[in-house]
Amino acid sequence: MEIAIPLYDRFTALDAVGPYEVLWRIPGARVRWVGAEARPYATDRGLELVAEATFADVPAPDVLVVPGGTGTLDALADERLVDWIRAADATSTWTTSVCTGALLLGAAGLLDGRRATTHWAYLDRLEAYGATPASDRVVREGKIITSAGVSSGIDMALTLAAEIAGADVAQAIQLRIEYDPEPPFDTGSTAKAPEHIVALARSPTPATA
């Protein structure tokens, strides 16, 4: 089973690495890191991850995981990326996104008439692609799975692992990555965070308190 994660400049590292950490552990899985060029791609801030193959090298993966990032809005105009997503989806078993990666699925025409989710600050942008925004953490519509902001890719990937390899394997993977979350606060969604925290999170960079 070939699982492809496309990279582009200023993607969000955890969007991609969260699902990778789950999905490579599926027996028989091979994760491919692809880009318009085979080279390192910069994440939001400093870190680089290496795309070891080009889009042309991996034209028909079984699973796509499309990450979001601060570079996503620019990437929407990157035809090499968007065309590859559209073409890969034509033969994929699962097409998935994390965070604003959903906008790339939308730009590829894959969300028209479907419920979908993305990072909370970008939910209303889904409508431009004919999608119905949903604030669930993971939204499955047929073979398309979209997930909410950044860290949600871990939950999405465990759900996908269970579909692919069964609940026992997914549960064993969850234990292997010791995913028994204990967030120190309960402010991970706009429904739970106080208003001043939402305002701070909406500011360009969180200011010191």
Next chain:
Amino acid sequence: MEIAIPLYDRFTALDAVGPYEVLWRIPGARVRWVGAEARPYATDRGLELVAEATFADVPAPDVLVVPGGTGTLDALADERLVDWIRAADATSTWTTSVCTGALLLGAAGLLDGRRATTHWAYLDRLEAYGATPASDRVVREGKIITSAGVSSGIDMALTLAAEIAGADVAQAIQLRIEYDPEPPFDTGSTAKAPEHIVALARSPTPATA
């Protein structure tokens, strides 16, 4: 504030990227990816992350985050890495580890007489370093913070962000990365997973069910 994440061959991507995704969002923070050499380092399976600087380039970071990985047991004998950790700790404000990264802190002599945690499958190895194993998700002893397996680094880093920048900033970061976990199963710790899932997770690779 300089935050250094040391890389070595076959480290676990999420151990490093989980904390990175939280800590780069602290106002004034700069995350440095360092290695014995400035080059790409392979994670457990295929993916490579780039160390943009050498240990010599970043001798005295304010914060260390040491990841674990399938390569950790080999890395314990890498004097360049272990010596750098020991020297960096001498002037750091915070010295932290994720997963089996704790064994590297131990090898550097930093856990002697302290409570510490690591990945559940490696907890008993902490005793060799004079540490008292604790199965808490995040263990703080003075300026040293160790955390449990792989995904726990996100919880650790949010705790650390609150110490560094205050609870409001940490809460805003938690919202920005939409960390409102909804694991599909409740098998993320050995205390919660059924026996056959623990056995499967202990096997070299999770077998198909």
